[in-house]
Amino acid sequence: MMERIEDNLFEFAEFDERESEHIAAPRYSYWKSVWRTFIRSKVTVFLSIFVIALVAFALIQPMHSGYSPTVAPNINNSEMKYLPPSSEHLFGTDNIGNEVWDVVWAGARNSILVSFVSTAIIMVIGILVGAVWGFSKKMDKWMIEVYNVVSNVPYLLLAMILSYVLGAGLGSLIFVMVCIDWIYVAYFIRTQVMIIRDREYNLASKCLGTKTFTMIIKNILPYLVSVIVTYISREIPSLISYEVFLSYMGLGLGTNYASLGRTISQYKSFMTGYPHLFWIPVLVLAAIAISLYVVGQKLADATDPRTHR
Amino acid sequence: MKKGYILKRLLRSVISIIIIMLVVFTLVFALVPRDNIFFEDATYRKLGGKPDEKTDYVYNTWQKLGYLDYVRINDYCLELYEAGSDEIKNALNPDSKETADFVALYESKGYTIGYYTVSKRAYAYKDVPLLQRLWKWFSNLVRVDTIYSVQDPNNPDLERKVYFGRTPTGGLALIGSGTYHKYLLYTDSHFPFIHQNFITLNMGESYPTYQGLEALSVMFSSQGTEVKRDVTYETGETGSSAINFGSLTYKENLDRMDKKKFTDHYANYTTFKDQSSMVGTSFTMGIFALLLAYGIGLPVGVAMARNKDGVIDKLGMLYIIFITSVPSLAYIYIFRYLGTTLFGLPSVFTTFGPSDIRSWILPIISLALPSISSLMLWIRRYVVDQMNSDYVKFAKAKGLSRKEIFRSHIFKNASIPIAHGIPSSLAGCITGAIITEAIYSVGGMGKMLPNAINQYNNTMIIALTFLFSTISVLSVLLGDIILTKVDPRISLTDKAGRS
Numbered sequence: 001m002m003e004r005i006e007d008n009l010f011e012f013a014e015f016d017e018r019e020s021e022h023i024a025a026p027r028y029s030y031w032k033s034v035w036r037t038f039i040r041s042k043v044t045v046f047l048s049i050f051v052i053a054l055v056a057f058a059l060i061q062p063m064h065s066g067y068s069p070t071v072a073p074n075i076n077n078s079e080m081k082y083l084p085p086s087s088e089h090l091f092g093t094d095n096i097g098n099e100v101w102d103v104v105w106a107g108a109r110n111s112i113l114v115s116f117v118s119t120a121i122i123m124v125i126g127i128l129v130g131a132v133w134g135f136s137k138k139m140d141k142w143m144i145e146v147y148n149v150v151s152n153v154p155y156l157l158l159a160m161i162l163s164y165v166l167g168a169g170l171g172s173l174i175f176v177m178v179c180i181d182w183i184y185v186a187y188f189i190r191t192q193v194m195i196i197r198d199r200e201y202n203l204a205s206k207c208l209g210t211k212t213f214t215m216i217i218k219n220i221l222p223y224l225v226s227v228i229v230t231y232i233s234r235e236i237p238s239l240i241s242y243e244v245f246l247s248y249m250g251l252g253l254g255t256n257y258a259s260l261g262r263t264i265s266q267y268k269s270f271m272t273g274y275p276h277l278f279w280i281p282v283l284v285l286a287a288i289a290i291s292l293y294v295v296g297q298k299l300a301d302a303t304d305p306r307t308h309r
Numbered sequence: 310m311k312k313g314y315i316l317k318r319l320l321r322s323v324i325s326i327i328i329i330m331l332v333v334f335t336l337v338f339a340l341v342p343r344d345n346i347f348f349e350d351a352t353y354r355k356l357g358g359k360p361d362e363k364t365d366y367v368y369n370t371w372q373k374l375g376y377l378d379y380v381r382i383n384d385y386c387l388e389l390y391e392a393g394s395d396e397i398k399n400a401l402n403p404d405s406k407e408t409a410d411f412v413a414l415y416e417s418k419g420y421t422i423g424y425y426t427v428s429k430r431a432y433a434y435k436d437v438p439l440l441q442r443l444w445k446w447f448s449n450l451v452r453v454d455t456i457y458s459v460q461d462p463n464n465p466d467l468e469r470k471v472y473f474g475r476t477p478t479g480g481l482a483l484i485g486s487g488t489y490h491k492y493l494l495y496t497d498s499h500f501p502f503i504h505q506n507f508i509t510l511n512m513g514e515s516y517p518t519y520q521g522l523e524a525l526s527v528m529f530s531s532q533g534t535e536v537k538r539d540v541t542y543e544t545g546e547t548g549s550s551a552i553n554f555g556s557l558t559y560k561e562n563l564d565r566m567d568k569k570k571f572t573d574h575y576a577n578y579t580t581f582k583d584q585s586s587m588v589g590t591s592f593t594m595g596i597f598a599l600l601l602a603y604g605i606g607l608p609v610g611v612a613m614a615r616n617k618d619g620v621i622d623k624l625g626m627l628y629i630i631f632i633t634s635v636p637s638l639a640y641i642y643i644f645r646y647l648g649t650t651l652f653g654l655p656s657v658f659t660t661f662g663p664s665d666i667r668s669w670i671l672p673i674i675s676l677a678l679p680s681i682s683s684l685m686l687w688i689r690r691y692v693v694d695q696m697n698s699d700y701v702k703f704a705k706a707k708g709l710s711r712k713e714i715f716r717s718h719i720f721k722n723a724s725i726p727i728a729h730g731i732p733s734s735l736a737g738c739i740t741g742a743i744i745t746e747a748i749y750s751v752g753g754m755g756k757m758l759p760n761a762i763n764q765y766n767n768t769m770i771i772a773l774t775f776l777f778s779t780i781s782v783l784s785v786l787l788g789d790i791i792l793t794k795v796d797p798r799i800s801l802t803d804k805a806g807r808s
Contacts, residue, residue, distance in 0.1 A: 145321075148321065148325060149324070149325040149328050149329070156743065157758065157773075157774055157777055157778070160758060160759065160762055161333060161336055161337065161762070161770065161774070162336065164341070164762045165336045165337070165340045165341055166340075234633065237633070237634045237635075237636070240636060241636035241637060241638070244636045244638050244639075245636070245637070245638060245743075245744060248638055248744075248747070249743070249747070249759045249763075250759075250763055251759070251762065251763075261638065264638060264639075264642075268642075278642075282638075282639045282642055282643070283639075285635075285636060285638075285639050286635045286636075286639045286640070286643075289634045289635050289636055289639075290630070290631065290634045290635055292634070293630065293633065293634030294630065294634070297630075
């Protein structure tokens with residue numbers, strides 16, 4: 001038997017004029033969506049935790065071990081030399097009795113430090129200059145000439161000559177990298193800004209009276225974020241690679257600084273006799289670079305608004 | 310219109326090169342302490358106990374390298390008095406009237422006066438301004454050989470003429486007297502068979518390594534051990550020697566051996582050696598690496614695009630990620646390890662030397678690895694883009710087979726941007742691969758610049774920078790021109806500059 005539906009079960013809804021104007025679109029926050037897309041994949045989450053741990057460890061471990069390439073406490077202790085990896089000496093010891101574990105992490109720290117700091121400076125300068133360059137047609141005329149000149153110089157040539165001239169050290173190496181690389185970033189950003197600047201939605205936005213600053217923040221930046229992150233994810237490993245390359249050639253960080261490049265170049269003569277000495281730094285280097293790159297690429301994918309659901 | 314554009318581009322390239330040279334001159338000569346150049350100099354070290362000679366040697370070297378102008382009081386007094394006379398001995402004393410004149414004269418010219426530590430005699434020097442040095446370098450760059458090139462005060466009767474004749478090895482030759490080179494144009498059995506010496510490039514003399522050699526001949530002359538053969542000299546003298554007759558140049562002071570061999574003052578020569586030059590080695594290696602890269606990169610890239618998101622595509626992407634993210638130093642060592650353990654190939658070039666093909670395999674593969682990766686990435690991108698374009702859908706709708714569409718439409722269009730990169734890759738072959746050559750100890754161009762830098766060889770640094778940047782500037786231009794030839798739709802003038 002059906003129950004009767006009484007009138008007193010219902011009541012009149014109040015008419016709200018404000019609510020009727022509201023457009024029922026889901027709330028969208030750019031950074032929240034980035035985060036959600038990024039953590040969607042378990043592999044990515046695992047890899048990013050690994051990268052953060054790796055970087056943190058590389059930054060902290062050398063402080064704790066106090067390793068310095070200028071002192072060799074076990075140089076006269078032949079029992080400490082050429083020990084194979086064991087639970088006590090995780091990566092073994094080298095020809096002058098140093099813990100390879102300490103040597104590798106001290107080198108990794110400098111490589112990471114140099115590449116992170118230079119990438120940060122390069123990106124800030126490059127984005128600022130590139131944004132103005134992309135918006136100003138007057139500046140473009142001059143800057144494109146500057147770019148034509150600079151980009152004609154072989155990159156490595158200038159890096160090598162500059163680091164030869166400025167001498168060894170963390171500061172001068174960062175300076176060398178910034179000097180050489182900023183114009184490429186600026187040029188890249190300029191092209192991106194130019195492409196997006198004249199899109200229809202920006203023209204429409206401009207016609208509706210949006211201020212230039214708001215346009216940059218709301219219309220252009222979300223698009224640029226993903227290309228910038230993509231650029232950074234390639235920049236960091238490539239700068240690590242340059243640091244390693246220059247130090248391997250005896251040009252980057254001097255003998256007073258631990259460096260993976262110099263470590264590899266020093267240990268390469270033990271390749272047949274004590275292969276662990278040589279392979280550990282090479283593989284650590286490869287692991288750091290590849291995981292930074294992959295996480296960077298995933299982050300870049302997540303920052304692309306088109307991947308957001 | 311088009312010609313004008315290319316001329317403009319060439320002009321701009323020249324300006325770029327001049328600016329680059331200005332920057333490098335400033336860096337190398339103004340910012341690096343000039344005492345550094347003596348670190349690797351054996352002669353300098355030997356002079357440790359003789360301060361006067363050391364000072365003289367140092368200033369002479371600086372003058373030779375163009376740092377400064379240097380005048381000794383001896384030179385000044387020799388113009389006034391006869392050598393060996395008593396007057397000159399008095400004049401050389403630091404308190405003589407002549408010394409006072411010398412000091413006054415050169416101070417008025419802006420020179421700085423110094424005195425040797427032991428003998429207390431005077432000398433004067435003045436720095437050459439940077440721009441003047443740059444100008445001098447460029448004005449000396451192209452050396453045109455004329456019959457008035459040699460001006461030797463000790464040989465006033467030198468004939469000045471040009472005539473046809475034969476080289477001692479029997480080749481036809483245009484022979485000069487009074488010219489810097491003896492054989493201006495000659496033929497012999499060495500590649501490229503006809504050689505000329507009318508116009509040569511001069512980038513200064515190498516110092517402190519490869520002393521006495523010109524920067525360019527360090528790069529371009531053969532290396533290794535000399536190849537001796539029986540030769541008959543101009544005088545009829547016979548002997549076993551590796552002499553390259555075509556390279557004979559004027560020598561001011563002949564010794565006894567020279568007089569025995571040669572009838573005139575042309576007695577400086579280079580020798581034939583058994584290994585190719587640094588440029589030659591790098592170029593051979595680079596060309597084969599390039600062929601390998603295109604041979605593997607293009608088909609694999611196309612296969613990846615055709616099986617997008619398939620197994621081949623995923624494996625290919627894995628390889629690309631590996632190569633782009635891992636520093637070249639690490640992956641070259643990893644591939645070298647694989648090559649030596651799995652295939653028993655030599656781990657360094659010098660084990661079997663350049664005559665053995667096995668020495669070349671691993672360096673060439675290592676050199677090709679990054680090019681393969683970037684070619685794969687780009688050709689995949691282009692082909693995927695083309696596959697989604699409207700004309701392909703139209704062709705499909707018209708009933709063309711997949712193969713047909715691919716061969717005569719997609720690949721043609723996708724290879725246009727690839728053609729653009731060929732000149733730059735070729736240029737890369739000459740400039741060499743620094744890391745690869747260092748790891749395999751190959752005697753090529755790649756190790757030249759790091760070596761020059763570590764040995765403070767400023768002449769070589771300047772010469773290499775000039776050579777490398779000229780090649781790279783011109784190859785970019787050539788790439789753009791090829792682009793317009795391959796694809797007539799592209800016009801360079803509309804895009805202003807690089808495309």
